Amino acid sequence: MFDYKILASQGRARAGFFSTPHGDLETPLFAPVGTQATVKMVTSAQLDELGASLVLSNTYHLYLRPGDELVAEQGGLHEFMRWPHPMLTDSGGFQVFSLAQTRRIDDEGVTFKSHIDGSTHRFTPEKSIQIQENLGADIIMAFDECSDPNDHAYSKIAMERTHRWAERCLAAKQRGDQALFGIVQGGVNPELRAASAQFIASLPFPGIAIGGLSVGETKDEMHSTLDLVTPLLPENRPRYLMGVGTPEDLINGIARGIDIFDCVLPTRLARHNAVFSSEGRLNLMNAIFAHDKRPIDAACTCYTCQTFTRAYLRHLIVARELLAGTLLSIHNLHALIQLVREMRGSIVDNTFEKKVPFWLAQWQGNAERISPNTHGIITTTS
């Protein structure tokens, strides 16, 4: 269990398998985010059909509502939301730290107020692991502290605390059927990042995540951080770049040796009427689509593109029919999952490096971010 096997590699890009109690994951992969035990507006049958393999859910949200003990009593997260394939939960740390107005950090843990009812709660590394054991995902995450990447002094403090907490998470873990991943922090400072990568890699985590990226740093800083960190990580464990990506980020991440990605972007964009396409990002509310009989993307094999025209999707948006959110989510999730799957195939047949410039050109019009909030910071539209 939790073996990572490399099937093929090209440059730093790797194609592999990661075994979990709910099946083998083919990596690299893109994981849809199901914040509150559901990928917003998409049924588990639709998720399966669009090719999702790993689904992420959020510890902070599920702890508050419906409560991790209720989820455990219902048979765990897989059974509760009826997702028979692998799942991952985050530690809750990122969400708690994003509650900047109401949280208090000390070396033991974090005290915060619920965004739902203002009630006071406390997370510690041990508490995060206990909640994640109740939720029962295949992959669980260490409780870490994400810093402002440009604040060097704070990045150092947060990194050191992340390291102490990583050891406490390992000590607290009891279930044998969950893989606990450690998290590398250190902002965009090369020395801190290198120290963090080496420290986290020295601990017995079956997988390693890179946190603290896509939180306000530049693209160049993200790339140079990945260029520094992935060579310091062991080859035989999967690497997870948290809360990333745009199509461009996925291409650049895989080229730098990343195996797992997650991001709320595809479903959030869908709820704002925006879709990924090989023509660039489109906003389907635009009047130019009113009579357009084409699918979103002629090459796309998702249910939405195989079935509906841009004119119909625009009508749903203009008429405020919520079905638009479902259909656009299906397309955007499929687009990223399919792009990553294509890259995996090209690593296997040794054409990856040749195709990278083509993919970057094809998807570049989708690269701009709507906001730095790609991780699922707590908002009313998260």
Add this chain to the structure above:
Amino acid sequence: MFDYKILASQGRARAGFFSTPHGDLETPLFAPVGTQATVKMVTSAQLDELGASLVLSNTYHLYLRPGDELVAEQGGLHEFMRWPHPMLTDSGGFQVFSLAQTRRIDDEGVTFKSHIDGSTHRFTPEKSIQIQENLGADIIMAFDECSDPNDHAYSKIAMERTHRWAERCLAAKQRGDQALFGIVQGGVNPELRAASAQFIASLPFPGIAIGGLSVGETKDEMHSTLDLVTPLLPENRPRYLMGVGTPEDLINGIARGIDIFDCVLPTRLARHNAVFSSEGRLNLMNAIFAHDKRPIDAACTCYTCQTFTRAYLRHLIVARELLAGTLLSIHNLHALIQLVREMRGSIVDNTFEKKVPFWLAQWQGNAERISPNTHGIITTTS
């Protein structure tokens, strides 16, 4: 085309086939309402899977948005919304008359203001037919005037106008591939209803609808009106009871010789967290369902009941996840379609009359209406 064949009958209940350009309809049937060229929150694939045969859409709404000419240019309603099975459009009359504050009726037609932007428009019988020919449904409806059932003087005026307009609709019709149904009016007055049934039956309509019910009259008045009207209608044409039903209404309607029903109730209830069940109507927001591992209805074969627990559905509702609306809509539509299908089977095997008391007892807890607005009067939540 548009032949109605009786396969079996018991008492006044009939099981039959109605042939249309998009396939044979097995009657009796319940038609989901897709007001704006979509059944709210349900994909056409999900509609197909839950067993829908005929889908209704609204002329008033589609005329305003996206416009009937745009729908025609996109290949008609079937092609636009990708529903390959039979469709029905109403005449727009009911919606226009429900705009009580802003409409002006004269003998030629009705002038009204759009609920979207306040712009002024005019429907006449000829205009309604022209719009419905642009939309291209298999079954289209005559432009009628629905009166307050308890206002005898107005019911007489509205009925007489409905009769004159019925003849104008027949004269205006040009397409040969659409069945135009006439509509019986007359409020709850037996003389008016009998006169209207005889007049409409005398015209060459391939099907006949009963309008002006489920608009504020009592259940007894609805039943006695059906008892009076259906025996006056020709056996060899389908009968459509517009804007009805609750489960109880479907049972009582079929027992009185009705073949086709439509109603916004199942999808509207779903968006208010309410579901039909053999235990009676349930509101899944209720805290008693927080730990309930059962499906909505143990006997139900819909995707929602075959997949999810009440505890999970309640979590989605409490967490304001829109997926709840989709899953509850699937269940409620399936429940009514399946109930009508069961009744059809029992007419064929001659057990219908014996089973009516059982069905009425089983479904009685679902009978109360949330409001008299089961037709899709224009509201923000329609």
